[in-house]
Amino acid sequence: MISNGLDEDGYIAREGSPDRVPAEFAPVVDAARERIATAFGPARLHSAYLYGSIPRGTAIPGVSDLDLLLALHREPTPDDHAEADALEATLDSAFPQIKGVGVLLFGTDTLLSELERYDLGWFVACLCTPLLGEDLAEQLPRYRPTSLLARETNGDLALALPRWRERLAAATPNSAAPDAIAPDADLAALSRAVSRRLVRTGFTLVMPRWNGWTSDLTASAEAFAVHYPDRAEQMRLAAAVARTPTIDRAVLAVLIDDLAPWLAAEYTAVHGEKAPRP
Structure with a gap:
């Protein structure tokens, strides 16, 4: 990787990685992975991602929050959002090293749409770290800072x-x-x-x-x-x-x-x- 967050070809490099998760937050990430899989299951969940300071390796215990994005096979329903709210509350109460949990829900059609190619698509490809399922970044282009x-x-x-x-x-x-x-x-x-x-x-x-x-x-x-x-x-x-x-x-x-x-x-x-x- 070269400077300014670009790879050797001048594209924006994915900024997070499982290897960068601080040790204090590893149990949080493991619990999130397990509880997401249990709550949503393969019938609803296509893939799940971390983003923010935890996968970047800059999280501070007791200060940083846990940010998650879930890609569903279809557009999220009120029941899906209620499930996400319950997941936020459960994880937040279980781990004192995080100060809040945020879960974003999107359908894969939205994330891969032409309209979202340079917004949510870029977000998944460059700012999100895979946690569960098939990585949608494989279906998205590489991005330059244009x-x-x-x-x-x-x-x-x-x-x-x-x-x-x-x-x-x-x-x-x-x-x-x-x-x-x-x-x-x-x-x-x-x-x-x-x-x-x-x-x-x-x-x-x-x-x-x-x-x-x-x-x-x-x-x-x-x-x-x-x-x-x-x-x-x-x-x-x-x-x-x-x-x-x-x-x-x-x-x-x-x-x-x-x-x-x-x-x-x-x-x-x-x-x-x-x-x-x-």
Whole structure:
């Protein structure tokens, strides 16, 4: 492998591996594999994947979460989602070394579709580590850090802004209820989601010029800073909040009302808008 997350041919290298799972998290991964197989079975489950810090080898006990993607033979049903919710709760309560579990469900037709080729397909092929079943990456192309990939992964940031503003407003006391205080957990969750999305979008904005791939938040912010020095400190702030969520509404206002709309407009100007989904 050469630098910037590319292989020797200049394609984005798969970033995770079973060999990189830290020893403290090996029992978690083993339990996830066993319980996924039991809960979904071969009739429903095509394949299962890890993604995030655990397969990258950067997970921190008691801080990192367990991220899973399940590819089903058909599109997921409400019963499938209920099963996934139960799986999340079971794993989260059983292992103190993880702080939360997230399970994504998709049908294989969606993951392999032309529409998702440069979004979910790329995600599976480059950011997911096989855990169970036949690897869908074998049916997907290799990917370079192109403007097309940038557009299809993060070219829809503008769609998230109204939801973020609504969540921040709902978490902020108003004159009708001046004594109301939003739960800190709500603000912390919002700050984590917003900041991680902004850092990833900021990085993919400059990804073709940087000519590589990274999931490291600090490296992502610094790659962005080279090309947008006027916004560098805001992006570094986003990276810091992504690592350590905040309940400071003033910080959230900077990210949601200033950095985010500028970034959405700049992204569209540079890469265009993501193909609309149904």
